[in-house]
Amino acid sequence: MSRFQMTLRDELPTVGDLVVPPGVTAGLAVFDRRTGQFVQQLDADRAFRSASVVKLLIVLDFLWDRGPDHDVPDADRERLEVMLRSSDDDAASYYWEELGGAAIVDRMAERLGLTHTAGPPATHPGFWGYVAITAADTVRIYRYVLDRAPLPVREYVMDLLHRPTRYGTDGFDQYFGIASVFDADFSLKQGWSGFHGSSGYQSDRAKPVAALDLVSDALHTTGTVGVDDRTIVAVFTLHPSGTQYGKAYTDVTRLTRTLTVPGAVRSAGSWVITTGEGVRVRTAPNTSGGILGHLPSGVEVLVSGQAQGELIDVPPRSSDWWAYLPKYGGYVTNVYVGSGAPKLPGVPVCQ
The missing domain is CATH 2.30.30 (SH3 type barrels.)
Structure with a gap:
């Protein structure tokens, strides 16, 4: 079919008028790599449980002393690809155990200068999805990959993030947020936790809420937008326990639509x-x-x-x-x- 330029038929404000949907708790950061400046921030240092966004730290820790061009067995290449492109939980759990669990987070926080990222709470030591992370630290992770990582590591990781599958291996549609709003020049590492049927790190509602919220449903969209990965976008959100996935998907996408993102081409419709x-x-x-x-x-x-x-x-x-x-x-x-x-x-x- 042909492409159409259309006006959005809803009551959302124009781009740049940041709006967090009712009932949603958000922390976000938008960073323009061309100017070296943050375009937007909202509670950028607020800690959220990472869900699958921690897989960025897992792959970087795995590649730290070897790089993708050598010493990486074929089985690991396959496992890393499905972990990043399809957000596979089994792959993440495998590396969490193989690489020392929370020690991964400690090492990478020191290496990358992350200021508010920490391992899971003591009550949940094996839950990699309960790593605490912030929007600002997520920007730091992407900035490392894009600007400081060895070229083979940068090309390997970003190639996988630029080719996300429509659905995660757990069946969840991961094209919310960045993928729904912007045209083809984007990369993704999404996260979801607590929704019915999500695996690997469901909320343990028998536990009291700690400083890190382990009860609310979590949905995060992170990645880059624009030619040459111009702008880094990190949006972390919490939703009332029991929220339908489609509603959270819609709320995160609506929030993303109100961001100011330099270099972005917004999908028409x-x-x-x-x-x-x-x-x-x-x-x-x-x-x-x-x-x-x-x-x-x-x-x-x-x-x-x-x-x-x-x-x-x-x-x-x-x-x-x-x-x-x-x-x-x-x-x-x-x-x-x-x-x-x-x-x-x-x-x-x-x-």
Whole structure:
């Protein structure tokens, strides 16, 4: 389909008017590498449990004395790739044990000058996802990779971060935040913890809340945006325990949309809420089209056009129009998109 330049049809403020959605606790930092200055910060030194963002420290510690060009067995290359591209928890757990657990964090904090990063609480020594980390320290990690790491390490790590899979190995859609808002020039290391079905580091709600919040659901989007990784973005968020993943996904993406990000190209389209659970995205506007993925329940998605196709009748809704989702490269029936009108108002027809 053709590309369309469209106006966002919602009540979010314009870019630069930072808005944290109600009920969300956030810490964020946006750093422009071209100017060497922070563009935006909000509670940038507030500690959050890292979830999978700690995998950045794990891979850097593993490569510290060897680099990817030598002394890395094929099995480790495969394990590191799935850990970074698909946020695999088994790989992280393997290296957490092999490399000394919290000693990884201690070593990397000293090496990179991290000021508020620490190992898991004493009550949870084996939980790598409970490492304490901040948005400001995450910027320091990316700055090390991009500006100070040996070239082979930089190229290896950033190549993997530039090629994230749509879904993590645990089945969670990891294209929220940075990946939903910006066009192709981005890298990602996401994190999620506590949502139903997430593995490896679920919140232990039998434990009291410590200084580091282990109870609220956590969803983080970190990475780089723009040509030559111009801007580093780190957004950490907490959500009330029991929040649906689709709502947290939407809230993090909405927050990311209000950031000022130099060098970014924002994806064009309209943001529309979906209904239903496990809605299929297909290669064509019909049920014969191949399945590209499934949408989290109640998530806001970017729609750039719509096309007529197979009639879908799910009373009280019925429609032969299908919305095109550019971030998925496929279609979803309008029966599960928007307020229920057969045709989405204000959305152009695909050419």
